[in-house]
Amino acid sequence: MRLSVHxxxxxxxxxxxxxxxxxxxxxxxxxxxxxxxRELLVPDFGIRVAANSVYLPAIGLDPxxxxxxAHDGLVRGMTGSHTLxxxxxxxxxxxxxxxxxxxTSTRYRTEAPLLDIIRAVPPRSNVxxxxxxxxxxxxxxxxxxxxHEPELRHRGEFYVFAEHHWFLVDRGQLAALEGKxxxxxxxxxxxxxxxxxxxxxxxxxxxxxLDLVFTTQTFARASATAKRxxxxxxxxxxxxxxxxxxxxxxxxxxxxxxxxxxxPGALPFLDKVTLLHHVTRIRRYGFEVAFARRPIPTCAxxxxxxxxxxxxxxx
Numbered sequence: 001m002r003l004s005v006h007x008x009x010x011x012x013x014x015x016x017x018x019x020x021x022x023x024x025x026x027x028x029x030x031x032x033x034x035x036x037x038r039e040l041l042v043p044d045f046g047i048r049v050a051a052n053s054v055y056l057p058a059i060g061l062d063p064x065x066x067x068x069x070a071h072d073g074l075v076r077g078m079t080g081s082h083t084l085x086x087x088x089x090x091x092x093x094x095x096x097x098x099x100x101x102x103x104t105s106t107r108y109r110t111e112a113p114l115l116d117i118i119r120a121v122p123p124r125s126n127v128x129x130x131x132x133x134x135x136x137x138x139x140x141x142x143x144x145x146x147x148h149e150p151e152l153r154h155r156g157e158f159y160v161f162a163e164h165h166w167f168l169v170d171r172g173q174l175a176a177l178e179g180k181x182x183x184x185x186x187x188x189x190x191x192x193x194x195x196x197x198x199x200x201x202x203x204x205x206x207x208x209x210l211d212l213v214f215t216t217q218t219f220a221r222a223s224a225t226a227k228r229x230x231x232x233x234x235x236x237x238x239x240x241x242x243x244x245x246x247x248x249x250x251x252x253x254x255x256x257x258x259x260x261x262x263x264p265g266a267l268p269f270l271d272k273v274t275l276l277h278h279v280t281r282i283r284r285y286g287f288e289v290a291f292a293r294r295p296i297p298t299c300a301x302x303x304x305x306x307x308x309x310x311x312x313x314x315x
Contacts, residue, residue: 001088005099006031007042009122025096032092038082039123042103043165046084047077048115049099051108059098060087069112072220074277075270078118080163113280114273117177118160118167131159131166149270160269169269180276181264187211187290191258196296197246202228202239204260205296210243210252213296215260219274222257222289223281229255230285256288260296 008029023030035041050065062085068077088095108115121128134152138145145151150161158169194207202225205213214222228235239255261267264275279289 003032003086003088003092003095004035005084005086005096006035006082007045007100007103008036008040009042009120023093023096025093025100028100030096030099032096035083038164041082043120043163044078044081044115045103046081047074047112048081048108049084049102050077050081051112051115052102052105054107054111056102056107059095060089062086070220070224072218072274074112074114075162075274078115078273079165079167079270112277114173114177114277117170117173117273119170121159121166121168123165127154128166130154131161135161146268148268151269158269162270177272177276178265180279181272184264184279185290186263186293187258188292191292191296195247197242199239199242202235206239206242206246208247208250210255211258211290212239212255213258213260213292215294215296219259219278222259223278226257226282226285226287229287254287256290257282259289259291260294261291262293264291 008031010028021031021033023032046065047068050061051069053059053061053066064085065073065077065081068074068081084099086095086099090098121131131152131154134154135145135150138152146160152159152161158171158174160167160169190209191207191211191213194209194211196205196207196213198204199206199212203212203222204215205211207213212222212225225235229239243250243252259275264272267275282289
């Protein structure tokens with residue numbers, strides 16, 4: 001039996017609470033089936049359950065949110081995973097108790113520590129009303145509030161709006177996020193000195209030093225390639241063969257993953273979260289990560305190399 005499960009916020013006031021599709025499990029309210037109003041639902045329910053279910057026994061979870069963790073869906077899950085689809089294999093109250101345990105677990109801090117960086121603002125709070133009012137004023141005044149998801153500072157706190165919710169950004173984790181992104185090395189000059197070749201798969205560009213450069217705007221592609229390099233001999237062999245064919249006398253054992261982009265600190269907040277999520281995944285596979293400013297050069301600067309640039313393998 002396939003179910004659509006929703007966890008309600010702790011302050012939710014749901015009419016007909018005790019009908020056949022509502023359940024009280026250890027003081028938390030679930031709705032099964034018809035979706036209640038979105039403002040009453042926990043926005044990160046699905047992604048937290050998925051992150052906490054890694055390495056746990058299968059209970060019939062739809063893979064939507066586990067796939068989101070592996071690809072570019074972390075932020076979408078943090079702000080909009082109100083619904084969790086489950087192929088029920090046990091009585092509904094037992095299933096809901098298990099889902100609640102997986103939602104409240106802290107196992108996710110290994111797989112997705114950034115889940116804690118934002119927290120939904122209560123839908124009927126004074127803060128939400130003030131943020132809505134401020135956002136409206138700024139839009140009418142033509143002021144910048146963010147390219148995609150509006151971002152506001154209010155009384156010393158930082159908020160972002162996504163999926164019809166306001167979210168409070170944790171100060172400490174925001175500082176840590178900014179620090180980690182600032183520490184990603186800029187290898188623009190180094191990449192400019194490298195001969196390179198375009199790739200049809202796995203990355204967009206390969207350099208002589210086995211930098212795998214990603215020029216598209218999906219951060220997940222690089223972490224997916226890192227996973228394939230480690231786990232799929234065919235991927236490793238294919239990329240190594242391309243490298244040998246172009247530079248037979250130049251031996252490099254491990255690739256470095258390079259994002260072609262503006263400095264990470266210039267990204268919108270939620271894009272920063274997505275980027276750091278994938279940078280962390282790449283580093284867990286044991287690879288270096290860097291960025292190079294656009295445009296990525298299509299040819300190499302002739303030797304001798306310019307002194308003073310941050311070369312990966314200095315002569």
